[in-house]
Amino acid sequence: MERQRQKYMNLTSKKALAATRIARTLREHSHSAYLVGGCVRDLLLGREPGDYDIATSATPREVIRIFPQTYAVGAQFGVVLVPVRRDTPEGERDNYAIEVATFRSDGAYSDGRHPDEVQFSKDARLDVQRRDFTINGLLLDPDNAQVLDYVGGREDLQQGLIRAIGEPHQRFAEDKLRMLRAVRFAARFGYAIDGQTFAAIRELAPQIHQVSRERVRDEILKMLTEGRARRAFELLDQTNLLEQVLPEIKKMQGVEQPPQYHPEGDVWIHTLMLLEGLPAGCSKTLALGALLHDVGKPPTFRVAPDRIRFDQHAEVGTKMAEEICHRFRLSNDDTGQVLSLVANHMRFGDVARMKASTLKRFFRLPKFEEHLDLHRLDCMSSHRDLSLYEFAKEKFHILPAEQIRPVPLVTGADLIRAGYQPGPKFKEWLTAVEDAQLEGAITSKEEALALVQQKASELD
Numbered sequence: 001m002e003r004q005r006q007k008y009m010n011l012t013s014k015k016a017l018a019a020t021r022i023a024r025t026l027r028e029h030s031h032s033a034y035l036v037g038g039c040v041r042d043l044l045l046g047r048e049p050g051d052y053d054i055a056t057s058a059t060p061r062e063v064i065r066i067f068p069q070t071y072a073v074g075a076q077f078g079v080v081l082v083p084v085r086r087d088t089p090e091g092e093r094d095n096y097a098i099e100v101a102t103f104r105s106d107g108a109y110s111d112g113r114h115p116d117e118v119q120f121s122k123d124a125r126l127d128v129q130r131r132d133f134t135i136n137g138l139l140l141d142p143d144n145a146q147v148l149d150y151v152g153g154r155e156d157l158q159q160g161l162i163r164a165i166g167e168p169h170q171r172f173a174e175d176k177l178r179m180l181r182a183v184r185f186a187a188r189f190g191y192a193i194d195g196q197t198f199a200a201i202r203e204l205a206p207q208i209h210q211v212s213r214e215r216v217r218d219e220i221l222k223m224l225t226e227g228r229a230r231r232a233f234e235l236l237d238q239t240n241l242l243e244q245v246l247p248e249i250k251k252m253q254g255v256e257q258p259p260q261y262h263p264e265g266d267v268w269i270h271t272l273m274l275l276e277g278l279p280a281g282c283s284k285t286l287a288l289g290a291l292l293h294d295v296g297k298p299p300t301f302r303v304a305p306d307r308i309r310f311d312q313h314a315e316v317g318t319k320m321a322e323e324i325c326h327r328f329r330l331s332n333d334d335t336g337q338v339l340s341l342v343a344n345h346m347r348f349g350d351v352a353r354m355k356a357s358t359l360k361r362f363f364r365l366p367k368f369e370e371h372l373d374l375h376r377l378d379c380m381s382s383h384r385d386l387s388l389y390e391f392a393k394e395k396f397h398i399l400p401a402e403q404i405r406p407v408p409l410v411t412g413a414d415l416i417r418a419g420y421q422p423g424p425k426f427k428e429w430l431t432a433v434e435d436a437q438l439e440g441a442i443t444s445k446e447e448a449l450a451l452v453q454q455k456a457s458e459l460d
Helices: 002-009 016-030 038-044 059-065 124-128 153-159 168-174 178-190 194-209 213-225 228-238 265-275 284-292 314-327 331-351 354-362 368-380 385-396 412-417 426-438 446-459
Strands: 033-036 055-056 071-074 080-088 093-102 104-105 116-119 301-303 306-310
Touching: 016 033, 016 055, 016 059, 016 080, 016 093, 016 213, 033 038, 033 168, 038 153, 055 059, 055 124, 055 426, 059 080, 104 124, 124 178, 168 178, 178 194, 178 228, 213 228, 213 284, 228 284, 265 284, 265 368, 284 314, 284 331, 284 368, 314 331, 331 354, 331 368, 331 385, 354 385, 354 426, 368 385, 412 446, 426 446
Parallel strands: 055 093
Antiparallel strands: 033 055, 071 080, 080 093, 104 116, 301 306
């Protein structure tokens, strides 16, 4: 433990120093103040915390008096934000906030998220009893790096265990989202979930619907992008949460696939293998594309005379993915990219046979690198043949941007000036011209107009 403390003492990140200054300022005004929660957990694990939180005996009013620029974002619950704004020696400007929360005990949680009433306290021991998991209930004295542990969090860190503080049913009744957080923490750290905590989640899983879809979405996206997505979804399934938050994924289980293309097993196993290949920090759209790319297989499963088939599963899956994205209140831009990944993932099967014009249009898909990444994951999670991936990747990187999306040789205005009457045929002619240009068959405006004249004469 002394070595772990030394890690903290040597920590000099901007946020750590800012949090320490705030805590010490509170102490100079005769208040107790500690670093608390996930930052303490991460420091003990030798990780760099993303954020730092402070717990203090000072009331929100007292905190605001000491730090006049404070934002009272949740003062009724004892939570305020102390902004940190300063110019750095590197010429940059820090602009973030440290959360400062007053020691408190909570009343009942009628809405399953916020306490009906809170009672501020001077006792740090009482405050940590209301927090979610033991590993998040640790306090750190900023002056001497002493860790205060009133909930057994250090032992659970050593044992690799996610355990609810106190009675699990009560902790989850206070905020149902904690069930998903237990899964996410267990996956992220490679920990097990304590038996009583695990049993409570399985029992209370149907109540996750009391949580807003946006909060559920955010937890799911974190699970998908923190580098342990497969383990997270295995735990979601084992805790009965998967069928509640993503029943479409649950239905993948037991859906057989043709072994000559998918020796790995059913659609569920295949999807888990894709999730296992997602690197930490990957984009949320790629992660959702990997999760949902075969979501259309269960409803399109059929056994044909030659083999198992999933006719039009990409089209069906795109509609299902759209419903899921809307259910999770995903932005329009992110939804569009996820749907594009699902809709186009099967096109790589034809990539080596595509005409130059078709291939170049394929490469025009927004964020085409994500389509390549998804196809590679798809291959590595099934037959492991990367030949089409390597073909597409090489072509995509070799072709100059001006060949993939060249300046049009002619426009609708050019056709009007050439004497053609605007109408439905304009689009057909312009597409034919673009195809010829992409194929390299024509290279000038004159050749383009001659092609239009030829197309027009075919109508006479």
